[in-house]
Amino acid sequence: MKKDIILAGVGGQGIISIAAIIGYAALEQGMYLKQSEIHGMSQRGGDVMSNLRISHDEIASDLIPFGQADMIISIEPLESLRYLPYLSPTGWVITNTQPFNNIPNYPDMDLIKAEIGKVPHHVALDADAAAKEAGSPKVANIVILGAASPFLGMAYEKLEDAIRFTFGKKGESVVALNLKALQAGRNFAAQYI
Amino acid sequence: MQKLLLLGDEAIAQGALDAGLSGIYAYPGTPSTEITEFVQNSKYAQEHHIHSTWSANEKTAMEAALGMSYTGKRAMVCMKHVGLNVAADSFINSAITGANGGLIVVAADDPSMHSSQNEQDSRVYGKFALVPILEPANQQEAYDMVRYGFDFSEKYHIPLLLRITTRMAHSRSGVEIRPPRVQNEIHVPEDLRQYVLLPAIAKKKYKNLLKDHSSFAEESDQSPFNFYINGADKSRGIVACGLTYNYLLENYPDRHVPHPIVKIGQYPLPRKMIEKLADECSEILVIEDGYPVIEELLKGYLGRGLKIRGRLDGILPRDGELNPNLVAVALGKPDTTGIPAPDLMVGRPPSLCNGCPHIDSYLGITEALNGFSKGRVFADIGCYTLGALKPYEAINSCVDMGASITMAKGAADAGLVPAVAVIGDSTFTHSGITGLLDAVNDKSPITVLILDNEITAMTGGQTSPGTGKLEDICKGIGVEEAHIRILKPLKKYHGENVRIMKEELDYHGVSVIIPRRECVVALDKRMREKFKNK
Numbered sequence: 023m024k025k026d027i028i029l030a031g032v033g034g035q036g037i038i039s040i041a042a043i044i045g046y047a048a049l050e051q052g053m054y055l056k057q058s059e060i061h062g063m064s065q066r067g068g069d070v071m072s073n074l075r076i077s078h079d080e081i082a083s084d085l086i087p088f089g090q091a092d093m094i095i096s097i098e099p100l101e102s103l104r105y106l107p108y109l110s111p112t113g114w115v116i117t118n119t120q121p122f123n124n125i126p127n128y129p130d131m132d133l134i135k136a137e138i139g140k141v142p143h144h145v146a147l148d149a150d151a152a153a154k155e156a157g158s159p160k161v162a163n164i165v166i167l168g169a170a171s172p173f174l175g176m177a178y179e180k181l182e183d184a185i186r187f188t189f190g191k192k193g194e195s196v197v198a199l200n201l202k203a204l205q206a207g208r209n210f211a212a213q214y215i
Numbered sequence: 216m217q218k219l220l221l222l223g224d225e226a227i228a229q230g231a232l233d234a235g236l237s238g239i240y241a242y243p244g245t246p247s248t249e250i251t252e253f254v255q256n257s258k259y260a261q262e263h264h265i266h267s268t269w270s271a272n273e274k275t276a277m278e279a280a281l282g283m284s285y286t287g288k289r290a291m292v293c294m295k296h297v298g299l300n301v302a303a304d305s306f307i308n309s310a311i312t313g314a315n316g317g318l319i320v321v322a323a324d325d326p327s328m329h330s331s332q333n334e335q336d337s338r339v340y341g342k343f344a345l346v347p348i349l350e351p352a353n354q355q356e357a358y359d360m361v362r363y364g365f366d367f368s369e370k371y372h373i374p375l376l377l378r379i380t381t382r383m384a385h386s387r388s389g390v391e392i393r394p395p396r397v398q399n400e401i402h403v404p405e406d407l408r409q410y411v412l413l414p415a416i417a418k419k420k421y422k423n424l425l426k427d428h429s430s431f432a433e434e435s436d437q438s439p440f441n442f443y444i445n446g447a448d449k450s451r452g453i454v455a456c457g458l459t460y461n462y463l464l465e466n467y468p469d470r471h472v473p474h475p476i477v478k479i480g481q482y483p484l485p486r487k488m489i490e491k492l493a494d495e496c497s498e499i500l501v502i503e504d505g506y507p508v509i510e511e512l513l514k515g516y517l518g519r520g521l522k523i524r525g526r527l528d529g530i531l532p533r534d535g536e537l538n539p540n541l542v543a544v545a546l547g548k549p550d551t552t553g554i555p556a557p558d559l560m561v562g563r564p565p566s567l568c569n570g571c572p573h574i575d576s577y578l579g580i581t582e583a584l585n586g587f588s589k590g591r592v593f594a595d596i597g598c599y600t601l602g603a604l605k606p607y608e609a610i611n612s613c614v615d616m617g618a619s620i621t622m623a624k625g626a627a628d629a630g631l632v633p634a635v636a637v638i639g640d641s642t643f644t645h646s647g648i649t650g651l652l653d654a655v656n657d658k659s660p661i662t663v664l665i666l667d668n669e670i671t672a673m674t675g676g677q678t679s680p681g682t683g684k685l686e687d688i689c690k691g692i693g694v695e696e697a698h699i700r701i702l703k704p705l706k707k708y709h710g711e712n713v714r715i716m717k718e719e720l721d722y723h724g725v726s727v728i729i730p731r732r733e734c735v736v737a738l739d740k741r742m743r744e745k746f747k748n749k
Contacts, residue, residue, distance in 0.1 A: 032563065049220060049389070058386035060329050066601065068565035083465035084386040084458070087539040089551035103560060109553035124566065126605070129559040137557045 023053075023175045024077035026086040028105045031097035032122045033070050036163035039188070040095065041074050043167060047176055047184040048076035058084040067124050069101055095170045097149065097163050098122045099134050106141070114143040116170040116211075118162060120150035145169050145211050152206045161203035168207020172215045178208065221390045223383040226354040227293075227321060228253035230361030233395040237288035237316070238266030240276035242645060243674035244295030245330045246384035247323035251293055252677075263398065269671075271680045272616070272645040273298035277305040277320065284318040284374070285410060287402035289365050293321040296337050301616065301646065303340065306374075310344040311420050312410045313372040316399050317365030320346075321377045323384050326504050327536035332596075332613070334534065336505030341376040341482060345424055347431045348376045348482040349440065350457035354388040356440060356480060362393070367434070371427055372409075380504050382536065383458050428483070436487045440480025443488045448473040451524075452496030454489070454513075455479065456503040462542040463502060484509065498522035500530070500545060504537050566601055572732035573599045575704035575712070576666055577609040579730070580635060582709075583716035591631060595619040595647075597639035598673045598734075599666050610637060617646025623661045624654045633720040636663045641671040644681035648688060654725050655693040662719050662726045665689075666704075668734035676737050689727045698722055704730035 027044070029037040041057050048055050059072040073086045088107050094115045096102030102117035109115065117138060121131055138146050149165040156165065164185070171178055182201060189196045221229060228250045231239065241251040254260045254267040266283070270276035273294040283290035294302060299322045306320060322337035341348035349364055351357035357379065364375045408416055435441055453472070455463045456479040464470050475495055477488045492499060493513075501510040501523060510525035524530045530545045531537065544550050567574050577599075584591060594600060594610035595618060602609040612622055623636035638647050643665050654661055665685055671677040681688060689699050700719060702712045712730070719726035733741075 033565070045220065045387070054389065055220065056386060056388045058382060060381070060385060066565035066568060066598065067563075069563040080470075081388075082470070083461045083539045084382055084388075085462070085538050087465065087543070087551055089553040091553070100560070100563070103557055106554040106556050107552050111553070113553070125561065125563055127561050129561060133559050137559065141554065 024079065025075070025093065025175055026091045027074040027076075028086065028091045028094045028108050029072040029074055029096075030094060030101040030105055031070055031163075032101065032124070033067055035097040035122065037070060037072055037097060040163055040167050041072050043181065043184045043188050044074060044076065044174065046187055047180040050180065050183065051176065053078055054081050056081045056084050069104060071101075071105060093170060093173055095166060097166050099131070099138060099146070100129065103134065103137055109141070112143070114145065114170075114173050115141045116145045116166060116173070118149040118166055119146050120148050120162070145214050147207070147210045149207065152210065153203055156203040156206050157199045161200055164200045164203035165207040168204040169211040171204070171208050172211050218389045218391050220387055221354055221358070222249055222385060222387050223351070223354050223357050223379055224249035224323075224385070225253045226357040226390045227361055227377065227379070228257070229390070229392060230358040231291050231319070232257060232259055232265070233393055234317075234362035234365050235289050235396045235398045236265055236291060237398045238280065238283045239291045239293065240266070240270050240280045241293040242270050242272050242276055242298060243671050243677045244273075244298050244323070245674055246325060246381040247293045247295045247298070247321060248674045248677070249384070250321060259395070269677055269680065273302040274305055277302035277309070280318060280320075281305060281309050281312070284314045284316045285404065287316045288399045289317040291319045291321060291361075294323070295331065296322055296324040296335050297331060297333065297615065298322070299337055299340055306340065307344045308412060309374045310346045310424060311412055311417055313420065313424075314368050314374050315372065315402075315404045315409070317368040318374040319361060319364045319368065319377050320374055321379065324378060324380045324505055326380055329381050332615070334505065336508055337376065337378045338482065338508045339506060341378065342508070344376070345428050346374055346376050347434070348378055350378045350480055350482070351383060351440075352457055352460045352478065352480060354386070354390050357383065358390045358392065360440065360480070363439070371430070373424075373427065378457070380458060380536070382504075432483045432486050435481050435483055435485040438481040438485065441485045441488060442478050443491060444472070444476040444478065446472055446474040446476065449475065449496045450498070452476070452492040452499045454492070454499060454501045454509060456501075456509060459502040459504055459537055459542065462537055462539045463546075465539040466543050466546055466548055479509070484512070489513070493521055498524060501525035502531065502537065502542055502545070507533075564604060566604065567598065568735050570735045571598070572668055572704040572730060572734070573602060573666055574607070575706060575709065576637075576664060576730040577602045577607045579702075579704070579709060579712040579716055580637070580664060581607070581609050582713045583720055584635070587633065587720075591626070591633065592635045592637060593619045593622040593626065594637040595639065595642045596673075597642050599637060599639055602637070616642055617650055620647050620650035620654060620661070620663055623663070624650065624657065624659045627659045627661050628657070632660045632723070634661050635720075636661055638663065638665055639672070640665055640667040640669065640681050640685060641679040643685070644679070644688070648692065651689065651694070651725070651727075652692045658724050660723045662716070662722075662728065665727060665729045667729050667731040668737070669731070670734045670737045672734045672736065676734065676740065685729055694725050694727050698724065698726040700726070700728045702728060702730040704732050
């Protein structure tokens with residue numbers, strides 16, 4: 023099994039946490055992993071992306087070739103479209119529909135939604151609302167991870183374990199909140215399976 | 216063996232800790248910062264008293280590392296590629312003095328300029344200094360190269376350059392680590408004049424370096440990081456340097472490349488391997504991230520010998536970071552792409568954070584300069600460089616660390632008065648102080664804004680060497696006390712701040728204005744930690 027994933031969002035939205043959780047779950051299953059990200063200048067409210075590759079076979083390149091990503095997981099709708107050139111024809115886009123509007127020329131949201139709708143395989147949900155309902159707006163990234171979970175090629179329980187490991191130090195309530203967010207995303211995506 | 220998931224930067228740091236490091240020296244710079252931070256956060260490093268605090272700039276870091284090596288202990292110095300320009304004097308001469316304890320210089324290049332002002336290739340510096348260069352293809356090699364490099368350094372008494380790129384620095388993968396070994400004891404050089412580069416001594420040492428250089432090439436042919444892989448299709452041989460080897464393999468899902476390959480991880484080039492490749496193949500494709508250093512070397516000036524393909528002949532692009540697709544095209548394989556990004560796509564450039572003190576400083580100076588002609592603000596390297604973008608459009612230059620003050624001085628010398636310099640607190644202590652001294656001695660009519668957010672913000676919030684000392688530094692080098700003005704960059708003081716800025720713009724001499732307010736990201740982090748500890 024091999025999954026090539028583009029993680030996208032705006033600096034500070036938590037794509038690195040998603041990468042860490044999927045990465046931990048993959049390593050626990052004895053998989054290889056390569057994850058590449060850009061730090062520095064891009065963090066100040068700019069767009070951020072990470073290449074995450076997990077595989078049972080050894081991985082060569084740190085970068086995913088264009089047109090070959092199995093998935094784009096995005097915490098921001100405009101950002102989900104930026105990396106479409108990476109997506110394979112059979113790939114999925116899993117994205118938040120709630121915009122992070124920090125630029126003066128942010129495109130019309132209806133047009134963005136229409137573009138997301140054109141992608142053959144996509145899951146689009148308001149992760150901010152789902153996160154608030156789960157208990158905190160901060161876990162929108164985990165809601166998105168939950169929505170991506172059916173397509174990751176690994177058992178849902180493995181992701182739950184990874185969340186327990188990742189947030190364990192922060193206490194039981196933080197773990198519970200994140201597990202709830204994961205489940206909310208998962209429930210939404212169930213209709214696409 | 217224990218396997219850890221590490222960034223390339225972290226693999227280098229872990230490699231250094233396990234190889235018996237005694238001290239790491241650095242000034243923060245993307246993408247090299249995490250090497251030093253990893254050592255700073257390491258319990259093992261604390262328990263073993265390994266030095267890891269930040270230096271004022273790359274030159275002081277390089278020299279301190281050289282001093283530690285002098286004592287026989289192992290030292291590492293880390294910087295981004297342009298930092299090596301700052302450290303170049305010391306770096307080049309360290310090849311002549313040589314090392315005593317193992318000495319590794321890490322330079323992190325940034326092809327495609329993800330967060331830099333150029334994409335210079337540090338391998339050129341390695342060649343210039345005549346030192347061996349290591350260039351890892353993956354995180355495991357990055358880890359292994361450090362111990363190998365320290366041993367090599369101690370065997371030949373030579374510093375080594377470890378060259379990485381952004382992709383290597385900021386990519387994570389599994390690394391198998393080895394048990395740590397002990398640090399060296401202090402043993403000063405046997406020859407107590409080894410480091411005295413008087414011409415008579417330097418001449419001898421330079422001859423020795425040249426002699427050793429042929430041994431370095433032989434070592435490259437034996438290196439575990441260079442290897443020759445045979446292939447049946449001799450119509451083309453391939454030289455793949457560092458990380459690009461992965462892009463090559465990516466294009467062959469079964470990992471069997473039909474052509475002979477020389478994979479390079481150590482320079483100078485392994486001569487025997489390259490000769491074998493040249494003897495066997497009709498042409499050679501050179502794949503390298505950065506400048507066409509090896510391509511140019513193999514091609515020669517006239518290019519009348521062997522046919523060499525690469526960045527110079529256009530089969531690969533001349534600039535920018537390579538990737539699997541660009542390498543596919545060079546290999547004659549089909550390019551792949553997904554759906555084009557829709558037409559509505561717009562850029563999302565980085566911007567100053569909400570509440571950032573620099574915003575108030577820029578709104579102030581822009582208003583204070585109203586009435587003067589445009590194009591008078593010389594800025595520097597840091598978060599505040601983002602003041603060039605909309606909506607501020609407040610600055611007119613950003614060249615190198617410290618250039619704001621000296622460029623403003625030059626412009627004022629030419630008659631552009633008032634001329635304004637904008638520099639951050641950390642950049643000021645890095646390379647701004649000497650320029651300010653020039654201005655003071657010349658009584659140049661410049662207004663210097665030292666934006667003091669009490670931290671090195673751009674690289675993620677490291678300590679700033681000048682915190683609490685800026686006024687004293689300025690006074691000490693002769694700025695008149697009446698023209699050192701401290702401001703609080705907050706909206707509610709805007710009117711008063713503009714008035715003070717105008718006063719100093721009117722003063723025909725050196726003024727220093729210090730808008731001081733803590734970086735909002737640092738403040739937020741501090742508050743969260745305070746809350747956590749309660």
